[in-house]
Amino acid sequence: MNDKNSIHNETQAYTRTVQEAENFSSCIDIILSNIFELKNKNIDQILSQLPDSSAHTIKKILTDNKVDSADHTAIENVLLKAKEEIKNLKIAKITLAIDPSEDTISLISDWINKNLGDGIILDLSKDESILGGVIISIDGVYKDQSLKKNLEELFIKRKSEILSSFLHK
Amino acid sequence: MKNFTAYLNEIEEIGYVEQVADAIIYVSGLPHAKPEEIVIFETGEFGQVFTIDSDVIEILVFSKSSIKPGIRVVRTNEILKVPVGFELLGRVIDSLGNSIDNAKPLKTPKTISPVNIRPSGITTRKAITKPLETGVLIVDLAIPLGHGQRELIVGDRKTGKTSFLTKTILNQTNRGNICIYAAIGKKKLDVKKIEEYFAKHKVLDKMVIVASGSEDATGLTYLTPYTAMAISEYFRDQGKDVLLVLDDLSAHAKFYREVSLLGRRFPGRNSYPSDIFYTHAKLMERAGNFITEKGEASITCLAVAETAQGDLSGYIETNLMSMTDGHLYFDKDLFYLGRRPAINPFLSVTRVGRQTQTNLRREINREIISFLNLYEKMQSYIHFGAELNENIKSTLSTGAKIIQFFSQYTDEVIPINLQIVLFAMLWADLWSGKELIVIREDMQKIIKAYRSEPIIQEKVEEIVKIDAFNKILGAIRIQGPEIIQVSQKYGK
Numbered sequence: 001m002n003d004k005n006s007i008h009n010e011t012q013a014y015t016r017t018v019q020e021a022e023n024f025s026s027c028i029d030i031i032l033s034n035i036f037e038l039k040n041k042n043i044d045q046i047l048s049q050l051p052d053s054s055a056h057t058i059k060k061i062l063t064d065n066k067v068d069s070a071d072h073t074a075i076e077n078v079l080l081k082a083k084e085e086i087k088n089l090k091i092a093k094i095t096l097a098i099d100p101s102e103d104t105i106s107l108i109s110d111w112i113n114k115n116l117g118d119g120i121i122l123d124l125s126k127d128e129s130i131l132g133g134v135i136i137s138i139d140g141v142y143k144d145q146s147l148k149k150n151l152e153e154l155f156i157k158r159k160s161e162i163l164s165s166f167l168h169k
Numbered sequence: 170m171k172n173f174t175a176y177l178n179e180i181e182e183i184g185y186v187e188q189v190a191d192a193i194i195y196v197s198g199l200p201h202a203k204p205e206e207i208v209i210f211e212t213g214e215f216g217q218v219f220t221i222d223s224d225v226i227e228i229l230v231f232s233k234s235s236i237k238p239g240i241r242v243v244r245t246n247e248i249l250k251v252p253v254g255f256e257l258l259g260r261v262i263d264s265l266g267n268s269i270d271n272a273k274p275l276k277t278p279k280t281i282s283p284v285n286i287r288p289s290g291i292t293t294r295k296a297i298t299k300p301l302e303t304g305v306l307i308v309d310l311a312i313p314l315g316h317g318q319r320e321l322i323v324g325d326r327k328t329g330k331t332s333f334l335t336k337t338i339l340n341q342t343n344r345g346n347i348c349i350y351a352a353i354g355k356k357k358l359d360v361k362k363i364e365e366y367f368a369k370h371k372v373l374d375k376m377v378i379v380a381s382g383s384e385d386a387t388g389l390t391y392l393t394p395y396t397a398m399a400i401s402e403y404f405r406d407q408g409k410d411v412l413l414v415l416d417d418l419s420a421h422a423k424f425y426r427e428v429s430l431l432g433r434r435f436p437g438r439n440s441y442p443s444d445i446f447y448t449h450a451k452l453m454e455r456a457g458n459f460i461t462e463k464g465e466a467s468i469t470c471l472a473v474a475e476t477a478q479g480d481l482s483g484y485i486e487t488n489l490m491s492m493t494d495g496h497l498y499f500d501k502d503l504f505y506l507g508r509r510p511a512i513n514p515f516l517s518v519t520r521v522g523r524q525t526q527t528n529l530r531r532e533i534n535r536e537i538i539s540f541l542n543l544y545e546k547m548q549s550y551i552h553f554g555a556e557l558n559e560n561i562k563s564t565l566s567t568g569a570k571i572i573q574f575f576s577q578y579t580d581e582v583i584p585i586n587l588q589i590v591l592f593a594m595l596w597a598d599l600w601s602g603k604e605l606i607v608i609r610e611d612m613q614k615i616i617k618a619y620r621s622e623p624i625i626q627e628k629v630e631e632i633v634k635i636d637a638f639n640k641i642l643g644a645i646r647i648q649g650p651e652i653i654q655v656s657q658k659y660g661k
Binding site: 137140141 | 177181182183197198199200243
């Protein structure tokens with residue numbers, strides 16, 4: 001597998017949201033700051049201090065790139081590339097009316113990557129006032145597909161009809 | 170204008186403030202923003218797209234309130250427009266058309282006009298043919314101006330430029346023309362003084378003061394001459410002759426340099442941006458004499474530039490000289506010699522003013538200029554004192570009288586016909602052998618008598634009907650002493 005593609009794919013797969021990207025980036029920082037210390041003879045020693053999921057992804061990146069676990073300079077180069085990949089990810093700001101579950105986040109992330117292209121992470125925020133649906137903004141394009149906006153439009157469009165139905169009651 | 174959310178839902182584009190550099194805000198997003206488009210921040214402030222880069226947009230913001238990184242921005246598909254109309258007369262407004270005086274609330278005019286538009290083409294323009302009276306003797310007689318002319322008023326600070334401008338405004342408003350005064354980056358106190366001066370002379374209701382202070386947002390100050398020009402264009406389209414005073418464009422250039430440098434534009438000469446000439450030329454081109462739907466109407470633009478130590482070769486000054494139809498140079502040395510106004514007739518230029526003059530005035534103009542040239546040369550003989558011959562002594566004495574004749578008090582506005590008669594009286598040597606102070610006093614009396622004595626007015630009007638200066642001199646020798654005598658009852 002091509003080095004760059006492997007790093008790109010693994011980074012993509014692991015980081016769905018801004019939070020995850022920040023966590024992954026700080027894991028890489030921990031490795032980079034510890035890797036040349038004498039007590040750390042092996043990368044596995046450092047990885048053991050990290051969360052399992054991050055450690056697993058980093059290990060996979062290193063394996064795919066055929067990096068010798070004792071060659072600290074090669075590890076450093078690969079991890080710096082991974083960090084650069086994270087930095088270049090585009091951010092899609094998503095506003096929901098609920099706190100999304102892990103499944104929902106995966107669903108949204110998959111949909112975004114399928115429809116808007118890869119290399120996009122989610123910046124999720126909660127705003128109960130939108131009632132439902134989603135507000136999404138990416139690359140300066142803003143789409144309000146919230147229930148609140150749809151209802152407002154509906155009320156404006158069918159104002160007289162709605163008012164008359166109330167009056168007849 | 171709609172609010173932030175309305176534009177967001179309508180345009181469906183969003184940007185985020187990335188960096189704040191005083192008047193310039195760097196914004197990411199807004200993929201289809203256009204130059205000069207208005208953008209609204211979610212905090213309610215608004216600004217104008219200044220520069221578009223590949224990944225960031227620079228916004229020139231029109232308020233000083235703190236905009237922080239992360240704030241959302243939306244574009245509006247609209248360019249900056251200001252309310253224009255007769256409601257603005259008598260008011261002091263800022264560059265966005267908001268009232269900043271203490272008078273009653275401003276009734277916002279219904280018409281709105283774009284602030285920065287392309288100047289009208291050649292088909293809507295007409296040659297300058299109407300003379301513009303400033304009420305200032307040396308200008309009207311020696312360096313005349315015309316309606317639609319763009320004249321630079323250049324000179325060091327405190328050399329009487331504003332005094333000349335206020336005199337011109339007084340004269341023009343008294344003739345029923347509209348005056349727009351743009352105070353660019355002036356102190357609030359100075360603006361107040363200008364407002365009070367015009368209010369005192371009861372002409373404020375025929376003019377609009379567009380003012381921005383040094384404490385205002387740089388964006389607002391940058392906008393001031395454009396707003397003043399947009400208002401002038403409205404009145405021009407109503408068939409009015411407009412006098413626009415831009416006080417001053419060298420300050421405007423400095424503010425434009427500030428925003429350009431903040432916007433990381435490459436600095437050119439004296440750190441001014443490379444488009445400073447274009448910026449001012451585009452503005453000045455909007456003035457002129459036009460054919461409108463309501464007939465011929467003009468925008469006469471008196472742009473002010475401040476020199477440093479009398480240096481006329483400064484970058485902005487020479488730029489402005491090359492885009493105007495002449496300049497009046499206020500000489501610091503003449504000011505210190507006591508000349509008021511301190512206009513140097515030899516370094517001043519009018520390119521289109523003379524074409525507006527009648528044969529008589531052109532003849533007087535030639536007499537004055539050639540005599541002043543001679544007088545200037547004779548000045549070098551002055552230290553010979555008693556050894557001078559009678560001819561030179563006479564030239565020097567007449568020269569001193571003419572210089573004295575050109576001196577005016579601040580509020581003194583002299584109608585052109587009276588100017589001609591007074592000059593003819595001086596030229597005919599009616600005050601032969603009299604002290605300069607006596608001549609000055611007599612002239613003051615005649616000016617006062619002209620305003621209140623119908624006989625004097627009739628005589629003056631009758632005399633100026635004569636079409637040759639020599640004939641006028643003949644008539645003055647007969648009627649002049651009577652005019653002096655009648656006016657004696659009017660005190661100093």
